[in-house]
Amino acid sequence: RTELFEPGTKVRKLHDDYEDLLQKKAKFNLHYTDSQNHKVHLRDPNEQGKAQTGEQLYVFDKRDGVLPETNKTMVRLYGHYMCPFVEKARMALVAKKIPFQSCQVNLERRSKWHYELNQGYVPFLELPTGEIISDSFLIMEFAEKFKPEVHPLYAKDPARFSKQRMMMDRLNQLSGPFFDLILYHGEKKDELRKVKKVLCQ
Structure with missing residues (x-):
């Protein structure tokens, strides 16, 4: 596995491109997990409170980070933009017109809370109550039951x-x-x- 990430390999380049994307996104006042303060916050202190909005979150590669504060206003979909199973769950939520917040996680350096939560799998959906739904099929079924009158799946x-x-x-x-x-x-x-x-x- 380690040789796949040697400098110059295509997998390493893909990984580095993703890391670069996260660094660029962080410049636009997005959330990130701080391993020292153990909380989700913004680079701009004047933009606090976006954990309760629909703005996308980014959980950086901090192994000792913590699960971001639960969004009390809408469901939150945790995943990775390259995962086809995450995309399946996302499309179901969009089709059913269910407002949701997206949270991108680094699959190469998952946080400890992610492993403790569901062994590090994506996608998983966090409800405003804090309850967790793992597996793309279960998320699709949740979406179908949540709004059965909208675009039946x-x-x-x-x-x-x-x-x-x-x-x-x-x-x-x-x-x-x-x-x-x-x-x-x-x-x-x-x-x-x-x-x-x-x-x-």
């Missing part, structure tokens, strides 16, 4: 619903291997084997 007909779930399960099996294949530009034989194995099932 599932068919009402039992047969069509079953076919939808079968298709979703199949795409779920394919998304991981295909994502890795694209990430490594097809240069990893192991990733090619994984895709072939899934396609042959």
